[in-house]
Amino acid sequence: MLEAHHSLDDIAFALRLLHLRGRRAPLREAILAAGGWTQWLDARGQLLGASTLTRELETALATPAPPALVDAVMAWLTRGPHRCVLPFAAAHYPAALRDAPSPPMLLFAEGDAALLQSPSIAVVGSRTPSPMGIDVASEYARGFSAAGICVISGLAAGIDAAAHTAALVLPGKTIAVLGCGPDIVFPTGNARLMREIAETGLLLTEYPPGVHPQRTHFPERNRIVAGLSLATVVIEARLRSGALISARLAAEAGRDVFAVPGSLRNLAAEGCHRLIREGAGLTTSPMDVIESLAPQLRDRISGDVSGAPIASTAAQAAAAAPDDWPADHKRLWSALGDDPTPMDELIERSGLTYPNIGPILLGMELDGRVEQHFGRYRRKLPARV
Template identity: 55%
Template sequence: MEPDTALLILARAGLPAAQLRHLLDSHPDAAAALAAARHGAGLSLPGPVREALGRPCPRRLGADQAWLAGRGRSLLAWSSPDYPALLRRAASPPAMLFLEGNPALLWHPQVAVVGSRRPSAGGRQRAHGFARVFAGAGWAVTSGLAEGIDAAAHEGALEGGGPTLAVIGTGPDLAYPRRNAGLMARIAAEGLVVSEHPPGTAPVASHFPGRNRIIAGLSLGTVVVEAALRSGALISARLAAEAGREVFALPGSPDNPVARGCHRLIREGAALVESPGEVVAALGPVAASLAESLRGRLAGDGDGATGHSATGQPEPSGHHKRLWSALGHDPTGLDELARRTGLTVAELSSMLLVMELDGQVVADNGRYARHP
């Protein structure tokens, strides 16, 4: 059985994420994990779950396979070395992620921008402006594709020429709200759409707190622009704080109902910020930990690994030397770098991210050059 087919069956079966993570950790591949689950694997599984594992619906499986075969789509399992390190450290990480777009962005330094679905005009403008500055400073902007602050943040990041990630509470093929379908398509083309739910999954209220935990788990910091006292953005902020990430809140007028959630966060210890530069300055040093995690991931890639000299400094690997030779002072696209080096785009994306974080290369609209 193809690995993706086994993963799709497991994803559809309705196993709790913790059980599915355990299965994937305990077996050499997805097919073995599926076989073990079908035999019980020491788990007490409800009848519908056993049925879904043993006799998956051909129509649904075929639709899932058709979606996955589309351009730029992939299914990332907990057991994969490409599973993002920051999310792995979060509480209750998803066992699988359905992705459309550039999966290397999962490892890119991210800042979440979240807030009210019904912001003030000023709040919407601030979300757009903050995200545009973050993108220009090399950060990916992560949000939830909701109307209001989320949509403004995605649009600001795109306008700033940087990547943006949309974490959604539906299947990866459904935009919610529907009016954001065009924005979602643009994010899939220029950034990354992320969902823990199989294709076709409709919006359900209980899915959105789960979406918020992924937003918080992927990001080094969360910025709350406007939020009422009862707001999903406050859930994202709480989850970020519980994961040890930075939380920032913008103050507002005491007469503005959607500023009161931010004021509560500030009273509870969130950093008060008035400009995007304050967030960038606070998160810059934190990004070094992400670079270290990415180096550790690359260290398991054979020739792609870096060794260490007698001084303890990393030495470039064969792949890194080849990439460095292929880079010049004129910006070069990934396809051309792949042609010059013989490496895959996925391999190049990972190495270029580390080199960018180390200040060795600069990125300009998806093209890379040696740092002057």
Template identity: 55%
Template sequence: MHSRLTIDDPDYPALLRRLPDAPTLLYVRGDLACLWHPAIAIVGSRTATPNGFDIARSFARAFARAGWCVVSGMAAGIDTAAHRGALDVEAPTVAVLGTGIDNAYPPSNRGLMEQIAERGVVVSEYPPGAPGRPGQFPKRNRIVAGLSLGTLVVEAQMRSGALITARLAADAGREVFAIPGSIHNPMARGCHRLIRDGVQLVESPDEVIAALNPLLSAYAGDLRERLCVPNSSVAALQHHSPSTDANTQRLWDALGYDPTPMDALVSRTGLTSAELVSMLLVMELEGRVVSEHGRYTRKAS
């Protein structure tokens, strides 16, 4: 599914809209609801070491299993590892392109782009067919940072797009994390610079999740406020609305204590996936629902 979102569209992601230079138009391919899911960006070198690739992929798996959406730029190296990690556990992931949403860059990631569009969402501020030009890739990094509550840098050289993304994330008031490496690894020097500058050093996915979890309650409040608008595909979050209350109860009745996939919930409730994801997100943030591998379960009391 291809969509266009203007900055005034109620489905435009609220976190991204907060940026002073948020794109006025987004081209989207895939599930719009993924843009509203709490997300962690994973970025790093295009020429990642095998160890860096493995770390990025394993961290992405852990984030996805914990219910976080993984955001990256679909470049070679760390970005590719991040997306593949989320896909490994059949979780959604968001790819932000510096080209049109129909133009894979690098071309070798064409298959990966198709998988992301099917499982998650591909986003760009450039129209379909737009080729990749050097200045567009640093510019798209603000979208990667803007969609995420936190950004993790796995490997980065001293002059790299990953450091640009980290700076943009910090400027936007988002959390930034860096993984240390060997002093002999030139791909670790950018991370070491970030750590010297005060970025949080992390050695496990749990450290990142623990640092970001306190932000979820505030995010839930912001999410409710942003989504309480008419004619939105996520208007099911409007509180004090009889129809919304009925839909929420319908969803709650459709959930059980066994993991239930989205297609089953759509069938049981008659609601759209966008409506369901939005309601499920708030239920997750309120501690009523657990999400794992794209399946949803009532949280045992």
């Protein structure tokens, strides 16, 4: 599907965006000025010759997409459920990416497109990580997922695959940004993981069906990973790692960058150490990142404790649940105790579901009422005098 427009003509017109060359900013500005993609599409007859567009853009938009491309995209759309084409500034085009530098003019998505509006953090790193790197990537992905945050990565071998896998196992939500068409499996060893993400997460790419990966595609993919995310976390990266490109692009997009330090003798940590020297946040746990992003997460996590005063002392944090808390927040608070409790036990005690409990726990953590350690949660205890 293509947003509210399902016709072959509308899809064929959108595919013209793939072949734009040169500066695209005037077209993006024209689309935004019209109120979005749908409004611009409806008025394209009047706007095509607008003075804000260059002659090059006008010519490109007046040139039909190749019939073979249109056929390939239509075939891909009809071969599976939950597939869509998202033009720039369409209703479900991710706002975070729209506001980033050089946003794609067209996206192809398969899976849960609603995730594009979720608070997300990117986890990136080496394609050939150490066992410790795999463990750390998994820990961060689990921590973010448990807090109701979507994990984004590039479906590469190594750190990317570990982050996607851990997010799905919890189960959480993850977005894989591809450097090829949505129907191309790359790397081939991630075929099963790619299917699982399509079923419960989201596959996303700016390349149409049939396009195979090329070396130049991966920096382009990395800008989407960085642009979609509130922050990018780098785990094990050599000095020439593509993960450092993601970090640079995240910084250029005005997003936070964090790096996990490693041994001074570990070459795979050199890139992370450089990022830290250059101003990236040093992180040793998922909560470092979550706490740093607290102001942004408060605005976007639906489970935030609405209307509840922030605990100013540990004693307040250990008090009874406020009367104006929603019922599900009170049930979870009753299930929490002074002893660290795993999430599955909290789900059993409270009767809440996983999709609900993660955001609520994060809201309580940000308010200073709950603390977690290695995936176990408890009420935050008063400080001893």
